[in-house]
Amino acid sequence: MVPEIYYLVLSAILFTMGALGVLARRNALIIFMSVELMLNAANLAFVSFANTYQQLNGQIIVFFVIAVAAAEVAVGLALIVAIFKSKHSIDVDQMSSLKG
Amino acid sequence: MTVDLILFLILALVAVATAAGMLFSRNAVYSALFLVLNFASIAVFYLLLGAPFIAMAQITVYAGAIMVLFLFVIMLLGAEQLAPIKVLPWQRPLAIGLAAVLVAETAYLLILRAKPAADIIPPAETVNTLGELQRLGMALFNQYLLPFEVTSILLLVAMVGAIVLTKREKGERE
Numbered sequence: 001m002v003p004e005i006y007y008l009v010l011s012a013i014l015f016t017m018g019a020l021g022v023l024a025r026r027n028a029l030i031i032f033m034s035v036e037l038m039l040n041a042a043n044l045a046f047v048s049f050a051n052t053y054q055q056l057n058g059q060i061i062v063f064f065v066i067a068v069a070a071a072e073v074a075v076g077l078a079l080i081v082a083i084f085k086s087k088h089s090i091d092v093d094q095m096s097s098l099k100g
Numbered sequence: 101m102t103v104d105l106i107l108f109l110i111l112a113l114v115a116v117a118t119a120a121g122m123l124f125s126r127n128a129v130y131s132a133l134f135l136v137l138n139f140a141s142i143a144v145f146y147l148l149l150g151a152p153f154i155a156m157a158q159i160t161v162y163a164g165a166i167m168v169l170f171l172f173v174i175m176l177l178g179a180e181q182l183a184p185i186k187v188l189p190w191q192r193p194l195a196i197g198l199a200a201v202l203v204a205e206t207a208y209l210l211i212l213r214a215k216p217a218a219d220i221i222p223p224a225e226t227v228n229t230l231g232e233l234q235r236l237g238m239a240l241f242n243q244y245l246l247p248f249e250v251t252s253i254l255l256l257v258a259m260v261g262a263i264v265l266t267k268r269e270k271g272e273r274e
Contacts, residue, residue, distance in 0.1 A: 002108045002148070005210065010112050010145075012206040014138075017119045019202055023195030029128050029174055033135050036166065037119055040142050043154075051149040056239050059151050063240070066154075066161050067251045071258030073166045077173045078265035084177050093188070 007048035015041035028080050028090040032073075039069050104148065111148075115141045128174045132167055139163040153236050 014037060021034030043062045050058025080090055087094050118141065121134035139162045146155035240248055 001102075002104050006108060006112075007145070007149070008210055010115065012203075012210060013116055014119055016199055016202050016206065017116070017123060020195060020199040021123045023198055024192055025123070026191075027128060029170065030122075030131055033122060033131055033170065036162070037122065037135065037138065040139065040162070043158075044142055044145060047146055047149045047151050047154060050151065056235060059154050059236060060239060060244055062151075062154050063157065063236075064244075064247060064251060066157050068254065070161055070166060071254050073169055074258045074262045075265070077169055078262040081173060081177065082265050090177065 004048055004052045008045060011041045011045040011048070013041075014038075014044070026092050028083070028092050028095075031092065032076055032080070036069065036073070039065060108145075108148065111141050111144055114138075115145075129171065132170045132174060135170075136163050136167045139167070153233050 018034045018036075018038035018041060021037065022031050025031055025034065043065055046058040046062045046065075048058075050056065050062075083095060084090050115138055118134045118138040122131045122138065125131050125134065139158060143155040143158040143163070146152075146158060
């Protein structure tokens with residue numbers, strides 16, 4: 001049995017790497033993927049807690065997080081496509097103007 | 101060193117390495133493929149933690165549907181390799197500094213504040229029935245019925261929203 005703290009440390013490492021990706025990269029798609037990585041790190045912590053305390057709630061939360069992530073990706077990628085159509089770039093530095 | 105621990109360490113190495121590969125690869129397609137590998141390794145963690153349903157959902161929804169959507173958009177936009185247009189000189193050091201702050205915070209929480217939760221005593225089950233699909237389904241459709249239904253509405257709204265956002269307006273110039 002692997003101690004719970006190992007999973008939490010791994011989850012923290014993955015979350016931090018996702019946060020670093022959001023902060024350091026300028027490609028909107030990579031930023032979006034980093035957000036997904038952060039969601040996964042949180043999910044890993046939830047499932048780890050569910051295993052430790054033998055409670056099902058953690059797994060159910062993860063189920064809902066996955067469903068919401070699917071919805072979020074659909075809308076987010078549609079937004080990126082719409083931005084690319086008007087700006088011909090997905091560099092987040094280019095999205096600096098408020099009009100069109 | 102048990103087999104579980106060895107498996108955990110190998111998978112953790114894969115997960116962290118693929119996350120780093122996702123962060124640092126120049127080509128967005130490589131990033132997406134690294135992330136698929138990362139999601140697959142996390143699915144194996146779910147199996148180790150006794151959550152086979154979540155593991156399968158992770159593979160089908162994340163590694164399957166979501167990443168295919170990502171790859172589709174990357175290739176649709178032809179955004180595999182975007183040349184850096186104008187680099188903000190202070191962005192990368194600032195990002196690394198903020199990430200270091202986050203590392204310090206999590207390390208503080210995990211190491212200094214971590215105390216064994218003695219007030220929540222896990223039931224002494226000999227057989228781990230946590231991941232059984234029947235229990236999950238019963239909980240999902242009894243205790244969590246309302247959130248489940250709201251999720252279906254959310255997915256519908258997201259679908260309509262994606263269509264509206266990418267639809268070309270009537271009379272819009274190209």
